[in-house]
Each structure stands twice: as structure tokens, then as C-alpha cells.
Amino acid sequence: MTRGLHRAMGQAGNARGRANEGRLLASLLRLGPTLPWFVSARAGTPEEDRDGADVVVVTNDVGKLFLQAKSSKAQARLFRASRRRLVIGVVVVSDHD
Numbered sequence: 001m002t003r004g005l006h007r008a009m010g011q012a013g014n015a016r017g018r019a020n021e022g023r024l025l026a027s028l029l030r031l032g033p034t035l036p037w038f039v040s041a042r043a044g045t046p047e048e049d050r051d052g053a054d055v056v057v058v059t060n061d062v063g064k065l066f067l068q069a070k071s072s073k074a075q076a077r078l079f080r081a082s083r084r085r086l087v088i089g090v091v092v093v094s095d096h097d
Helices: 003-034 046-050 073-081
Strands: 038-043 055-059 064-070 088-092
Touching (some): 003 038, 003 055, 003 064, 073 088
Parallel strands (some): 064 088
Antiparallel strands (some): 038 055, 055 064
């Protein structure tokens, strides 16, 4: 694979990931207010993102929930297999959701 093609595929994957993170956050902001335990949801800070958390949900009972958006079950399995400093839930987000 040429360097240019490899770069283009990486950029496309990054764009897809950002779009999935946005869809996950938008869904949580729509659904959240209907849940008694929900306080807020936001994008992860740069530090949280480095640790693997794309989205942070704040609850009134267990505190913060860290979530990672993935576009496939295979990517979710690979992410779960990696060691992380934070305990992070994985959500598979379809392009069609």
C-alpha cells in the first residue's frame, strides 16, 4: 500500500470515528434527561481521550461512566482486550444509527 493511500485510509477512519463519537454523544444527550440517574454527558477531555474515553456520562449514583465509540464488534473486541487505566464501556455505533 502506498504511503498516500495509507494516509487517506487513516484520515477516513479518523473522520468515521469522530462521527460515531458525535452520534453517541447526541443520542445520550437526547435520551439522558429521561433517565433518573442521568446528570450530564460530554465529550472526553484530551486526557480522558488519551486514556480511551470518547464520552463521559455523569450520574447521580455511581459517578462518571467512561464510554468508547466503535464502528464494529471486531473493533470493540480489540479495544476491550487492551489494558486501560480507566474502566471503559464500549458502544458499537452503526453508520446507520
